[in-house]
Amino acid sequence: MKKWNLIIDVATCHDCNDCFLACKDEYFENDFPPYSVAQPRHGHRWIDIMRKERGQYPKVDVSYLPVLCMHCDDAPCVKKSKDGAAYKKDDGIVLIDPEKAKGQKGIVDACPYGAIWWNEEKNVPQKCTFCVHLLEEGWKEPRCVQACPTGALRVIHAEDSEMQKIIKSENLEVYQPQYKTSPRVYYKNLYQYTKCFIAGGVALRDTDECAEGAKVTLIGVSNKTIDEVTTNNYGDFKIDNLEENSGRYSLEIAYPGYTKQTLSIELETSMNLGTIFL
Numbered sequence: 001m002k003k004w005n006l007i008i009d010v011a012t013c014h015d016c017n018d019c020f021l022a023c024k025d026e027y028f029e030n031d032f033p034p035y036s037v038a039q040p041r042h043g044h045r046w047i048d049i050m051r052k053e054r055g056q057y058p059k060v061d062v063s064y065l066p067v068l069c070m071h072c073d074d075a076p077c078v079k080k081s082k083d084g085a086a087y088k089k090d091d092g093i094v095l096i097d098p099e100k101a102k103g104q105k106g107i108v109d110a111c112p113y114g115a116i117w118w119n120e121e122k123n124v125p126q127k128c129t130f131c132v133h134l135l136e137e138g139w140k141e142p143r144c145v146q147a148c149p150t151g152a153l154r155v156i157h158a159e160d161s162e163m164q165k166i167i168k169s170e171n172l173e174v175y176q177p178q179y180k181t182s183p184r185v186y187y188k189n190l191y192q193y194t195k196c197f198i199a200g201g202v203a204l205r206d207t208d209e210c211a212e213g214a215k216v217t218l219i220g221v222s223n224k225t226i227d228e229v230t231t232n233n234y235g236d237f238k239i240d241n242l243e244e245n246s247g248r249y250s251l252e253i254a255y256p257g258y259t260k261q262t263l264s265i266e267l268e269t270s271m272n273l274g275t276i277f278l
């Protein structure tokens with residue numbers, strides 16, 4: 001049976017919040033029985049955009065992480081709810097029945113992703129429904145996906161075996177895998193939000209020129225090469241997708257005709273090494 005999945009490309013999201021606005025437009029003042037009652041005007045962000053700045057000036061970047069209900073296959077909200085108030089449909093979508101869930105505030109705390117919001121006025125927990133009411137009318141995607149101007153959000157309606165192939169071929173990951181909830185929302189380029197980088201520039205002391213084409217090698221424990229990059233025409237380099245607080249590394253910088261330099265680095269978070277002169 002085909003099931004719904006969502007792919008989010010962190011490298012393509014630019015924080016316009018059009019997805020959030022489309023969601024608000026769809027659900028504010030609108031009930032969609034039996035799936036949802038209206039979202040309040042303020043407070044709820046059924047799709048929320050998290051932000052992370054990395055590095056130090058001038059080697060800085062910013063990434064954005066849209067977070068919403070992950071429609072987990074092993075959902076803590078479903079386990080926590082009473083009378084089947086939170087449930088998973090055969091097509092993969094997790095829903096909260098607004099009638100059965102009345103007064104069940106505990107469902108909000110059950111979600112490790114913080115994707116459930118409490119509607120004080122209606123006395124119900126609420127979250128993304130994957131626009132199930134629209135899919136039933138024949139829509140091919142939820143409002144947030146339709147509204148995204150950069151293509152950062154992409155829906156896949158496929159058999160699980162087909163989805164597994166896509167996950168492998170596109171190198172997709174789930175956010176916070178340690179929660180072990182088997183999400184149906186997958187991320188591309190997640191490292192831009194969850195990992196860190198080492199950046200810097202290489203210059204030649206005798207000529208004061210940028211060292212374009214210098215070889216920069218990051219070496220970890222047991223002398224293992226982690227990555228090797230070449231400086232650009234400004235002499236700049238960036239080695240990304242490194243674990244934060246991952247310990248000690250050596251950074252070797254080699255350029256023809258100059259003595260190789262080796263720096264010792266204790267990596268905690270993204271760092272700008274500044275200009276390294278050979």
Ligand code: SF4
Pocket residue numbers: 068069070071072075076077078094110111112113114115116127181
């Ligand atoms: S992300 Fe949270 S609300 Fe969504 S299915 Fe998983 S536990 Fe439930």
Ligand code: SF4
Pocket residue numbers: 012013014015016017018019020049064066147148149150151152153
């Ligand atoms: S609409 Fe797309 S680009 Fe804009 S914030 Fe949402 S996911 Fe990011």
